[in-house]
Amino acid sequence: MGRTPFYLVGPSPWPFCTASSVLGMAFGFVMWVWGKEGVLSGMGGIDLIMLGLLSLLLSLGQWWRDVSRESRVGFHTSYVEKAMWDGFILFLASEVMFFFSLFWALGHMSLAPDAGVNCVWPPIGIRTMKPWKVPLLGTVILLSSGATMKYAHLAVKVCSKKDMAVGLMLTMSYAIMFMCLQGFEYYWSSFTIMDSVFGGCFYILTGFHGMHVTFGFCFMSVMLCRVLRGHFTAKKHVVFKMCSWYWHFVDWVWVGLYVILYVWSF
Template sequence: MKSQIKMSHRHPFHLVDPSPWPLVAAVGALSLTFGGVMFMHNFSGGGQLLSLGVVTILFVMGTWWRDIIREASFEGQHTSAVQEGLRMGMILFIVSEVMFFFAFFWAFFTSSLSPVFNIGGVWPPVGIEVISPWGLPLLNTVLLLSSGASVTWAHHAIVGGSKSEAEDALYLTLVFAVNFTSFQALEYFEAPFAISDGVYGSTFYMATGFHGFHVIIGTIFLSICAVRLYYQHFSRQHHFGFEAAAWYWHFVDVVWLILFLGIYWWGA
């Protein structure tokens, strides 16, 4: 038995235990997709199947994240080699997100640089009253850039071993994030056009709406990190969970800058 234990620790990698969550996540994603299509086409039971898919996905997110936190914080499975793999995975994920938003920017700039006769041959299209970039969009830019600075402050505080300072900086980041989402919702509520108002409305709401969705995901990510920081899950050398959240948040910052300059300012 002792020789088997020694053999199992001769490498620095983490061989994960069998887990039901990939299968449950696949079932949830299938229910979400089929339920969404059925609901949008008014099939009977579509709403229930869609709700089941959403609940299943949220449940898997919580339980799978819980297992990873346990492996990292209590089982010591996230060695340096494992963390390098996690870093590469997070980088590839962010690259995929860049490609995701690239498609929306491509649609917007293609439509704006060569406006067709159907929309009057001008940009913004005839009849569209655009949102001024110097109101809520500028305020949201200040909030998001400030949150990027405060999350960097929190990161440096963790590396420096100052838990209380890191908590203050992270809580400030969450305040900025919640205010950003609130002002974005207010902007949508008062917007003079809808997503159905031609190519301008569809490209505007798709780009800014998906960015807002990413802000919400990032806020949840940072909130989990705040709880883990409170329970002392992070150390000066071992805090990749927070590092990944900070990378994701900086990605959200950069995308918003492009949105503000390209869609709100130049596009208007």
């Protein structure tokens, strides 16, 4: 076999476990929307979603552990890091297109409402949330988290371990506050996911964004553990850079959500 600058990864169960967990969460979501019971007696959609989420977190944790070990022992050459970065950019592009499709659905229905919603938007009977109250507070919190993440990213470039940890912990705190506000908003909402196309668009958009916030929180938790163990240097921090870019992406998706879903639809 010829020499190669790339590390040849051995067999790993984590991609399969991660994909199976996501599939289970998707089935659970469908069961929850339709109010169906699962194959297992007494297991409903929410149960399957939580089981899939737990399995997903465990699988991702083990996967990240293996990647961290490979990096520490020197398997991540400059070629490997460039390939990882290119793959991350493609992943981010797919995420942009995913949310673009959801924004397109919302824009299509709001600009040309059909007879199913009496040709008005938002539909009659839907009491939308006031954009300058809880949603605005959530926007301020999430944008503040973007600033603290940038602070942590700048700290890693000068190898300031303390500032990296502080920036990450502040960002994680903002993420928790934002998710608490989203839960409060869901609890007091006057409509559900089954209340017209507006309810469907609202909960799917905010729900998927919330999933990305949760994933970003887990990503930052791993980064914090690695920061405390001294895994990053000024030149070797490509994974930290991925975490930073991902979180900024989550921030800007929410800005679009706030403008289109809250302000425009009010």
